[in-house]
Amino acid sequence: MKKIIVLFLTMTSILTFCQDIKFSEKEIKNKLDSIKTEGNLLYSFEKASWNSNDIARKNVEIKDLIGAYLTYQNEEFVRTVFLNKSGSEIIAEYNFKNKAEIPTKINLEVRSLSKIEIDLKNVRQNLISYFSNPANEVGAPKGFSLNIITIPFGANFKTYLIPGTSQSNVIPFGNDYLFITDNNGKILNKKKFHSAMIPVFGSDDEGNFSASSTHSHLKENPFLSATDICTFRLYAPFTKLTKFSVFSPGLKKTFEYNMIENTLEIVKNPF
Known part of the structure; x- marks a missing residue:
C-alpha cells in the first residue's frame, strides 16, 4: 500500500508539473518589463567592460600593470575599474x-x-574558484568563453555568466547561468537558463542573411531571459x-525582442 501511495504522489507531482503555467496578462507584462530592464542593465555593464578593456590595454603606461577588472553602477555612471x-589597488577607472x-x-x-569594489572583488574571486572546479560543471564549449556580470541584489549579489x-x-x-551569493561569494542559489549552447548565425553557408532568429526555452524557464537580451545586443x-x-512551451507563447525599438512583446502569430 505504501508503494502504491508513493507512486500515486509521484505521478501527481509529474502531472502537476506538466500542466501549463498560468500568468495573468498583467503579470506577464510586468515580468517582461523587468526582464527587459535587467537585460539592458547587463548589456550596459558588459559593453562598458568591453570598451574599457580596449582603451586600457592600448595605454602603454598601465597595460602591463592590469590585473582583474570590475564593472558596476555608481550614481549616474556605469564604471569599470582595473x-x-x-x-590591492585600483589603477584605472572609466566612467x-x-x-x-x-x-x-x-x-x-x-x-x-x-x-562596493571590495565586495565585488570577493564575489568574483570566490565564484571563479568555484567555476574552476571541474566537478561543478560550469564551463563553455570550445570556441566560447564565459563572462561575469555582477550586480547588487538587496544585501546580496546576482552574478550572471553569459557566453x-x-x-x-x-x-x-x-550556456548562461545565474548565481545568488552573499558579499563574500558564498553561493545561496544557482540557476541555468538554457540546457546547452545555442549559437545563432547571421547568415548561412551560401551567404544568405537573416533578420531574425528563434529558439525555445525549457519549461521550467518559461520566459525569455535577461541574458538573451544582453547577448543579442552585444553580438547582433x-x-x-x-x-x-x-x-x-510552458506558457505556449512566443516572446519577441526588437533591438532597434528596444521592445519585448508577445507575438500572437509568430509563424
Missing part, C-alpha cells in the same frame, strides 16, 4: 554615461578599493539580425 595584478561608447570621465590615479566568442557572424545564445550588431524570439 585592479593591479595583486588586486560611462547615457549609453556612451567613449568614457565621459577617466581617472588614472592609484587609489584604494571602495566598499562570449571571438567568432564572427554568430550570436552565442545559451556584427550581423544583420535585428530581432529574436523565444518560444515558451
Whole structure:
C-alpha cells in the first residue's frame, strides 16, 4: 500500500508539473518589463567592460600593470575599474554615461578599493574558484568563453555568466547561468537558463542573411531571459539580425525582442 501511495504522489507531482503555467496578462507584462530592464542593465555593464578593456590595454603606461577588472553602477555612471595584478589597488577607472561608447570621465590615479569594489572583488574571486572546479560543471564549449556580470541584489549579489566568442557572424545564445551569493561569494542559489549552447548565425553557408532568429526555452524557464537580451545586443550588431524570439512551451507563447525599438512583446502569430 505504501508503494502504491508513493507512486500515486509521484505521478501527481509529474502531472502537476506538466500542466501549463498560468500568468495573468498583467503579470506577464510586468515580468517582461523587468526582464527587459535587467537585460539592458547587463548589456550596459558588459559593453562598458568591453570598451574599457580596449582603451586600457592600448595605454602603454598601465597595460602591463592590469590585473582583474570590475564593472558596476555608481550614481549616474556605469564604471569599470582595473585592479593591479595583486588586486590591492585600483589603477584605472572609466566612467560611462547615457549609453556612451567613449568614457565621459577617466581617472588614472592609484587609489584604494571602495566598499562596493571590495565586495565585488570577493564575489568574483570566490565564484571563479568555484567555476574552476571541474566537478561543478560550469564551463563553455570550445570556441566560447564565459563572462561575469555582477550586480547588487538587496544585501546580496546576482552574478550572471553569459557566453562570449571571438567568432564572427554568430550570436552565442545559451550556456548562461545565474548565481545568488552573499558579499563574500558564498553561493545561496544557482540557476541555468538554457540546457546547452545555442549559437545563432547571421547568415548561412551560401551567404544568405537573416533578420531574425528563434529558439525555445525549457519549461521550467518559461520566459525569455535577461541574458538573451544582453547577448543579442552585444553580438547582433556584427550581423544583420535585428530581432529574436523565444518560444515558451510552458506558457505556449512566443516572446519577441526588437533591438532597434528596444521592445519585448508577445507575438500572437509568430509563424
